[in-house]
Amino acid sequence: xxxxxxxxxxxxxxxxxxxxxxxxxxxxxxxxxxxxxxxxxxxxxxxxxxxxxxxxxxxxxxxxxxxxxxxxxxxxxxxxxxxxxxxxxxxxxxxxxxxxxxxxxxxxxxxxxxxxxxxxxxxxxx
Numbered sequence: 001x002x003x004x005x006x007x008x009x010x011x012x013x014x015x016x017x018x019x020x021x022x023x024x025x026x027x028x029x030x031x032x033x034x035x036x037x038x039x040x041x042x043x044x045x046x047x048x049x050x051x052x053x054x055x056x057x058x059x060x061x062x063x064x065x066x067x068x069x070x071x072x073x074x075x076x077x078x079x080x081x082x083x084x085x086x087x088x089x090x091x092x093x094x095x096x097x098x099x100x101x102x103x104x105x106x107x108x109x110x111x112x113x114x115x116x117x118x119x120x121x122x123x124x125x126x
Contacts, residue, residue, distance in 0.1 A: 032088040034062045034069070038098040042073040042082070054098075064088055073098050 036044060037059045044051045046062060047069050053076065054060050066088050073082045080101045088094060 030066055030091065031063050032066055032091050033093040034064055034071075034086060034088065035093060035095045036060045036062065036071065036098065037095070038073060038100060040100045041076045042098065042100060043076060045072045046070070066091065071096060071098075073100060075100050 034046075036054060037056075038044075038054050039056055041053060041055050044054045044060060046064065051060060051062060054073070068085055068087050071084050071086055075082075082098055082100050084096070084098075086094070086096060
């Protein structure tokens with residue numbers, strides 16, 4: 001009895017899975033993770049795309065392609081907009097801490113003065 005020689009041929013789904021895994025690995029090599037935190041609550045955007053509200057105790061993880069990205073933060077309590085260009089040049093995690101400009105203090109309220117009621121109008125002569 002002779003043995004029949006069979007060559008291994010991966011099925012299409014296995015082959016597609018291998019290609020997908022390789023593509024994901026190549027894509028991950030072109031991405032970096034930016035971890036953003038802030039000292040005050042703010043609305044965060046990257047490259048003009050809103051990312052949500054960031055609170056002082058939170059950290060936001062954002063996966064971005066390698067290269068330069070514009071990070072912007074606007075305090076929710078009002079105040080000046082903060083911005084910085086971040087250069088992600090390696091496929092690793094980078095931390096960005098945002099220190100927002102302090103909003104100017106509101107001027108003190110003027111002291112209230114006592115008002116005296118106006119005198120009644122003179123009687124109407126008829």
